[in-house]
Amino acid sequence: MLKYHRLAFIAILGCLILPGCALLRDTSQTEAYNRFAIRAAQAQLWNEAIFRWKQVIDIDPDDSKAHNNLGVAYEAVGNMDKAIAAYQRAAELEPDNKYYRLNYRRCRIHLRRSGVDAKEALHVEEKLEPTEQ
Numbered sequence: 001m002l003k004y005h006r007l008a009f010i011a012i013l014g015c016l017i018l019p020g021c022a023l024l025r026d027t028s029q030t031e032a033y034n035r036f037a038i039r040a041a042q043a044q045l046w047n048e049a050i051f052r053w054k055q056v057i058d059i060d061p062d063d064s065k066a067h068n069n070l071g072v073a074y075e076a077v078g079n080m081d082k083a084i085a086a087y088q089r090a091a092e093l094e095p096d097n098k099y100y101r102l103n104y105r106r107c108r109i110h111l112r113r114s115g116v117d118a119k120e121a122l123h124v125e126e127k128l129e130p131t132e133q
Helices: 002-042 046-059 064-076 080-093 098-113 118-127
Strands: none
Touching (some): 002 046, 064 080, 064 098
8 A cells, every 4th residue: 555655656746847847948948049049140140030039939928038039130120010019028028127118119119200101100009008107
């Protein structure tokens, strides 16, 4: 009887430990993708950086830094709508981060001041929540 209790204990312990190991593996994977994306961005390989930051977000959708960096990469390739959406998500995830809010606001202002059609700019603004309090 004692032998079965030990086996049950080991099985339960395994069920508790293995998910934690998987979480650590995901963290190291996201760190590797993030480091690669940063090197790609430094080399101005923006599409590769975008691909890697999307991989980070696929693993951890609540990674505010990856969303912000993705916004930077989208902005670098001129995809302002996606940049704004990425900055907005970063600011939502970490509302006290002034850099994320600043990037979000700056990108929206840039879109308004660029040659974007006024009607189109208004449509984009309607989809976005204001960051000012």
